Structures are given as C-alpha cells and as structure tokens.
Amino acid sequence: xxxxxxxxxxxxxxxxxxxxxxxxxxxxxxxxxxxxxxxxxxxxxxxxxxxxxxxxxxxxxxxxxxxxxxxxxxxxxxxxxxxxxxxxxxxxxxxxxxxxxxxxxxxxxxxxxxxxxxxxxxxxxxxxxxxxxxxxxxxxxxxxxxxxxxxxxxxxxxxxxxxxxxxxxxxxxxxxxxxxxxxxxxxxxxxxxxxxxxxxxxxxxxxxxxxxxxxxxxxxxxxxxxxxxxxxxxxx
Amino acid sequence: xxxxxxxxxxxxxxxxxxxxxxxxxxxxxxxxxxxxxxxxxxxxxxxxxxxxxxxxxxxxxxxxxxxxxxxxxxxxxxxxxxxxxxxxxxxxxxxxxxxxxxxxxxxxxxxxxxxxxxxxxxxxxxxxxxxxxxxxxxxxxxxxxxxxxxxxxxxxxxxxxxxxxxxxxxxxxxxxxxxxxxxxxxxxxxxxxxxxxxxxxxxxxxxxxxxxxxxxxxxxxxxxxxxxxxxxxxxxxxxxxxxxxxxxxxxxxxxxxxxxxxxxxxxxxxxxxxxxxxxxxxxxxxxxxxxxxxx
Numbered sequence: 001x002x003x004x005x006x007x008x009x010x011x012x013x014x015x016x017x018x019x020x021x022x023x024x025x026x027x028x029x030x031x032x033x034x035x036x037x038x039x040x041x042x043x044x045x046x047x048x049x050x051x052x053x054x055x056x057x058x059x060x061x062x063x064x065x066x067x068x069x070x071x072x073x074x075x076x077x078x079x080x081x082x083x084x085x086x087x088x089x090x091x092x093x094x095x096x097x098x099x100x101x102x103x104x105x106x107x108x109x110x111x112x113x114x115x116x117x118x119x120x121x122x123x124x125x126x127x128x129x130x131x132x133x134x135x136x137x138x139x140x141x142x143x144x145x146x147x148x149x150x151x152x153x154x155x156x157x158x159x160x161x162x163x164x165x166x167x168x169x170x171x172x173x174x175x176x177x178x179x180x181x182x183x184x185x186x187x188x189x190x191x192x193x194x195x196x197x198x199x200x201x202x203x204x205x206x207x208x209x210x211x212x213x214x215x216x217x218x219x220x221x222x223x224x225x226x227x228x229x230x231x232x233x234x235x236x
Numbered sequence: 237x238x239x240x241x242x243x244x245x246x247x248x249x250x251x252x253x254x255x256x257x258x259x260x261x262x263x264x265x266x267x268x269x270x271x272x273x274x275x276x277x278x279x280x281x282x283x284x285x286x287x288x289x290x291x292x293x294x295x296x297x298x299x300x301x302x303x304x305x306x307x308x309x310x311x312x313x314x315x316x317x318x319x320x321x322x323x324x325x326x327x328x329x330x331x332x333x334x335x336x337x338x339x340x341x342x343x344x345x346x347x348x349x350x351x352x353x354x355x356x357x358x359x360x361x362x363x364x365x366x367x368x369x370x371x372x373x374x375x376x377x378x379x380x381x382x383x384x385x386x387x388x389x390x391x392x393x394x395x396x397x398x399x400x401x402x403x404x405x406x407x408x409x410x411x412x413x414x415x416x417x418x419x420x421x422x423x424x425x426x427x428x429x430x431x432x433x434x435x436x437x438x439x440x441x442x443x444x445x446x447x448x449x450x451x452x453x454x455x456x457x458x459x460x461x462x463x464x465x466x467x468x469x470x471x472x473x474x475x476x477x478x479x480x481x482x483x484x485x486x487x488x489x490x491x492x493x494x495x496x497x498x499x500x501x502x503x504x505x506x507x508x509x510x511x512x513x514x515x516x517x518x519x520x521x522x523x524x525x526x527x528x529x530x531x
Contacts, residue, residue: 097251098253101251105329106248106325106326106329108317108322108323108326109317109318109322110262110313110315110317111251111254111313112251115254115258119253122253122255
C-alpha cells in the first residue's frame, strides 16, 4: 500500500470536500488503484465551509497557516508528500502586492522574483518541510501545488483592469526553478482556473459568497481534486 | 536615527514580501532613494538636476554578458537588469523618489566623501565609481578622471542646496565629512597625501557653507573619529572602516548635541549594541576597489 499525505491550508479543506464528492470511478478512470494507494490529509477533519473550518465534532475555526507545522506526523511513513497551498500563492495580501508591484514598473524582474522566492521560503509548508530538506533525511518524494490565487479580492485588485496573460507563467517559472533546485516536484495550477486577466481565479470556480469569497466552489474544488489525483499518479 | 524615533525618509521601498536579507542585497532600506552612495558634490548636483528637471535624464546604459547595468547606480541591482527598458524605468523610479525626498524632507544630511571622480568624455556626466570596477568596461578614451578642486566642489554643493530650497523652502542641511580614508588614489600622489588633500578640501567647503548659510549646519563626525585623543580605536582592524563603537559614539554625540540645543526633543531610547549596525552593513563602493585590486 502506497501512502500519500496531503498537507496544505484552508484550500486543502475545499479539496478534501471535493474528493468526497467525486464520482466513485474517478480514481479508476484516472488510473489510480485505491486498493494500493491510501490518501491521507494532514488535517483529517478538515472541511472548509462558509469561510470557516468545520471539524467532525461540529466546531468551527479559522485556519492559520502557521499551524500547519504544529501537526506532528512522521513524514517517513509516506511515499509521497503532496503539498497543496500551505502559503504557496495563497497569502492574499502578499499576492495582491505581487501583482501591484509587477504592474507598477517600479521594480526589476530580479527583485520581483526574489520577493516571490522569499514568500515561498516564508510559507508554512516550506518551513515545515525544510528541516527534512536540509538534512536530506526524507525518504519520500515531495510535490508542491500552489493553491489557487485568492483573487479578485475586495480592496485593491478589483480596480485593476490590467490583463496579464503571462503573469502566471512568470510566477510558475519562479516556483518551478525554486523547487527543481531542491529536488521537489512542482505541479502548476490548472490554467482553466485562471480568469482572462491572467492573475485571478475565474469567478466561475469561486464561492463568491459573503462569508467566503476566497475559496473554490465545489466546481473549482473538483478540478483541483482531479489535478491532484493526476499528480499523484505521475509522481508515485 | 530610526531607533531614536527619527522619521528617516524612504521613498523607494522594496517589494513588500522581500526578506530583510534580500532587501539588503538589493540595496533597499539603505538609501532614501536607491541612488547608491553619493560621494561628490558634483554627483549630488547631478541627481538634483535630474530629479528637479534642471537637466534632462540620462540615457546611457552599460551592457555586459546579456545583462544591463546602470552606470549611475552600478551596485544597486546585484546582477544588473534584464532589459534596457527595465533599467530605464527603474532609474526613473529612483530619480522620482529622490525628488520626493527633497520635497518632503525637513533635513537633508549629506556626507562629503570624495574629490576624485570619473566622468564620461562624451556626455560630461559623472559616474559614482570608476567604470570597470563594479560594472562596465573601462575605456581610457571615454572615461575621464578628475580630482576636483575647492571652487568646483563648493559651487556644486551650493548650487544643489539652492536648487533644493527652490522646491522646499523649509529644507535645512546637515553636512558631514566621511572619516574613511582613501583605499587608493588615481592621483599621482601617495594615498596618505591624497587622503589628507581630499579631506582638507571637503572640510573647508563644508565649513564655508555652514558658516555663511544659516540653514546649513555641520556635524563633526570626521573630527570625532579621527581625533588623536581616541588613538584610532574607532577604526576596524583594517584601519579604514569605522567600527560599531565609533558609529555609536558619533551618533550619541549627535543626539546629545540636539538635546543640549533643543531640549528633550523626543523620548529617546538608548541604542543597545544589538541595534548598532556592524561595519559590514555600511556599504561603500570603495570596498569594490579592494576586491578589484586583488585581481
């Protein structure tokens, strides 16, 4: 039995729910034999609804990225660690600033790139994995998938009319290069999630509710869930 | 000064997600605008001319190994720029930020650092350091050395100050002289003689302006660090860089002078050793010369 651990952030809660709503034959259709592959979420009671995490006992709370590393789990029990989000692209304030700075023309490409790298290194998931990466003790493979950019956010970006069709390529090239140097796999976001402006999640795939305007809808969650399954298939 | 609660202006700020280490590497949070060090009064006037529109902005760039370098800020980007357009846009950002500093500051602190300078033979524009050291390729037919004399240094500083006052009539100036001796000299004199000549001229210029203009003051950091009383204890082992103790001593004196003249101008906190920058933090392009000289 190959064991896969999915770690991440609040967006992983959306995917967790999407996993459960996928048709039973999805795994088979995508070539995953669920009798030989066990998928476990770091937060095994993680669901994301109405802007709050809901646990099995009915309690709700906000997810904090910095809590990701507080879960003590033996990563060596797994063949594959799949990080979905965990601060990768999903910090809304940082992402807004990235886009605004990219558009401003005030910064060099190198400084914009460096600020993205600093953001990656400051992410909860990299902080969690870095001890193992530094000591090279992990026997598992790691693949990172950034969580959807929580965009068209209320305050700043809704006023941006710029079209940045190359922006995601620019950012994901930085991610791919960063992870490649550390022997970590990288799976870019499915492009169909991104709106025409090139930097925001298409509103068709977001919840767009008053309580939650950040996370994916069930439709968007299903796209990411399939993307994750395909990534698992190619990574194992 | 920031630790003491002074509002050190910074009009060219780093991308917000950039780490402290990266900011330092990209020369953010070091200069009020990312001009790099301005060592000469002619260079100060050049930046003032560009930012206030007294002269047109330059278009010169250097290209080397598929990267573009700014001749007027050769060290601000660790590895140059991707494109010419990016360089020019970034240079304009700095020039605009320099203007913002002039417009919005109450005090402008300028340290006179060098008399030796390098100019373009074609345009007459000044480079902050010899081409070919941090970036660019030295060409004897295109790059001209000048060891500036008293009159020119005085005129440039006086003109730059008056230009700044045209746009900000309340702006006051504090002049200091760099206590750091020359590492090398392009003049045909011994570096000791060249250093003394340079410091003497700069000190005389500072004195002349601060004596004659009521909104220009002088603070004697140069004298404090170099005073024989202290037997060179404020210098690093290389006898060139000023050590953290020296920086703290100078700044404590600066704040004491303010307090004695203006009273307890603000609730001050003592600078502890952890907050004092090491000499490694104080960037100086001449250190590039040291590296260059070893090649």
